[in-house]
Amino acid sequence: MCSHLQRKLFEVDGIYHRLWIALQDDPELTAVVRSRQLHIYRNGKKVLVLAGKASPKIIREDRLYNLLPNNNI
Secondary structure, eight states: OOHHHHHHHHSTTOTTHHHHHHHHHOTTEEEEEETTEEEEEETTEEEEEEOSSSOOEEOSOOGGGGGSTTOOO
16 A cells, blocks of 8 residues: 555544544445555445545445545545
């Protein structure tokens, strides 16, 4: 995972920190790091891809979408 994404996820003031908390609290969610990006799955189906410098890629509508900083992406 790239350092930009690490800061956005793990630091309390990071823009994706709320997503990180949701990942920990929801047993239906899993995450996999692939080529410096974080791929998020709900019940085995990919819903979101987060990258350090690029915009989030929404694969499937999910309630995680509401946790993105600008959810009109």
